[in-house]
Amino acid sequence: MQLGKELLYLSYADVAAVGPDMAETIAIVEQAFRDKGSGVTQLPAKTALHPLDEDAFLHAMPAWVPSHQAAGVKWVSGYPGNAAQGLPYIAGLLILNDPGTGLPIAVMDCAWITAQRTGAVSGLAARHLALPGAETAALLGAGVQGRTQVRALLTEVRTLREVHVFDPRQEAMDSLTQDLGQEFPSVHLAPAAFPEEAVRGADIVVSAGPILKHPRPTIAREWLKPGCLGLPVDFDAMWTGEALNLDNYLVDDLAQYRYYEQQGFFAAAPEPAGDLGDLLAGRCPGRTNPQERIISMNLGVAIADMPTARVVYDRAIAAGKGRILPL
Ligand SMILES: NC(=O)c1ccc[n+]([C@@H]2O[C@H](COP(=O)([O-])OP(=O)(O)OC[C@H]3O[C@@H](n4cnc5c(N)ncnc54)[C@H](O)[C@@H]3O)[C@@H](O)[C@H]2O)c1
Structure with missing residues (x-):
């Protein structure tokens, strides 16, 4: 060329x-x-x-x-x-x-x-922030991103044994659990009847539904077990303010996060401790104990x-x- x-x-x-x-x-x-x-x-x-x-x-x-x-x-x-x-x-x-x-x-x-790197960023966050030995993951939103999210978690967190998936479209849940079940035969992937069923008890929770300017969030703080890692890729669309206010809150890029705050997103979210660049440079803390509940809010970066x-x-x-x- x-x-x-x-x-x-x-x-x-x-x-x-x-x-x-x-x-x-x-x-x-x-x-x-x-x-x-x-x-x-x-x-x-x-x-x-x-x-x-x-x-x-x-x-x-x-x-x-x-x-x-x-x-x-x-x-x-x-x-x-x-x-x-x-x-x-x-x-x-x-x-x-x-x-x-x-x-x-x-x-x-x-x-x-886009799908591949969005999955990979969640995999990277899980590498550094998930509970060691994490066994169960939940996915809300079994679309294009949902697939690479689950693939990344199962690639990175080799201790995962179960993935519970909720999507209002039954066919989306069925095809994702069947396809990724064939790719990862030692892992049990199952559709859930409602979001709480998927999320309660999960060590890692991914949300990948539509981003909405005026969302009606469903994920409640009490569904989130001690030690869990939350990985929204759909901004704050599915997470209540209480569910975002856990023990540690990181983002993928602070400058971009600030921009979206000005646009009206994340009004109920806590102040971020830093971004993934800060985490890898040792400028902000990652997981400090097995009880800690952490959110890594990754909005997507070029x-x-x-x-x-x-x-x-x-x-x-x-x-x-x-x-x-x-x-
Ligand atoms: N953060 C990032 O880096 C990044 C990158 C790409 C896409 N995204 C976002 O990821 C999200 C998903 O994108 P996609 O390409 O997978 O879209 P998609 O349309 O393929 O999948 C979205 C899925 O969410 C489901 N859904 C709708 N409402 C739901 C609800 N209340 N609970 C659970 N599931 C629900 C839909 O049925 C669909 O299967 C979008 O919000 C998109 O903007 C983020």
């Missing part, structure tokens, strides 16, 4: 064919957060549009992650109403640039990378997308995947 004259286009299938597996992706995002903790990444806050409906978004997400020589921007949409038309909630494109010249080197579908995309790009070039297009 000739720099400045051509770029590589990768479809969803191309990206999925060469993308790193979950264990590799967790390692990629861990390095990205270590870079962030040492202050060498660049991660401007998301720029958001909300055409037509405040629960629908278009986000521009740029980042520079030096350890992977990864610079670029993701332009991603999230439309909760799309499901009714058989269209995905999350969709978009990612542009990767050559960091030396700034020239674009690739345009790729971003849905696979420092997780760009290095994953760079690995995808390098592997696609090596494998001859995708289409080379003229600039």
Whole structure:
């Protein structure tokens, strides 16, 4: 491929064919957060549009992650109403640039990378914050992200034996538990009749339903057992204020979190102790005892997308995947 004259286009299938597996992706995002903790990444806050409906978004997400020589921007949409038309909630494109010249080197579908890295960030949080020996996990929201969330937890936390899944769509629960049950045959995955049934007794609780500006949260503080780790990827949509006010509260990026606070999210949440970069740099405490209940509120950051995309790009070039297009 000739720099400045051509770029590589990768479809969803191309990206999925060469993308790193979950264990590799967790390692990629861990390095990205270590870079962030040492202050060498660049991660401007998301720029958001909300055409037509405040629960629908278009986000521009740029980042520079030096350890992977990864610079670029993701332009991603999230439309909760799309499901009714058989269209995905999350969709978009990612542009990767050559960091030396700034020239674009690739345009790729971003849905696979988004789901993969969102799972990986939860896996990373679980690596550092879950109760050692955690055996049971709960998932609320068995959609696209729900799958990679469970895959990441089962990849990272090898002591997990049970996963309880709630989704108002029975078919979503059934297909997720069947598919991931085949992938992880030693783990018991089961649908739950209602959210409390899934969450009570779980060592790790993930929520991955729609993000709503005016949510009706369901997760109650008393459902959360001592020692549990909460991993919302859908902001505060499912968590009551009491359920967020536990013993420790971390976020993935403080600056971005502040932006969303100003937009009206997280009004009932406590003050964050720090972000995942701070945690990996040792600037804020992680788990200090087995009783502690911790939330890691990971809103999604482009420092997780760009290095994953760079690995995808390098592997696609090596494998001859995708289409080379003229600039
Ligand atoms: N934090 C991040 O980094 C990040 C990244 C990507 C997506 N997201 C968010 O993750 C969420 C899920 O995205 P997706 O791509 O999986 O969407 P999806 O539409 O594929 O899945 C959402 C699922 O939630 C279910 N659901 C709806 N209401 C529910 C409820 N009350 N309780 C339990 N489940 C419920 C739906 O039936 C659906 O199966 C969205 O809010 C999205 O914005 C976050």
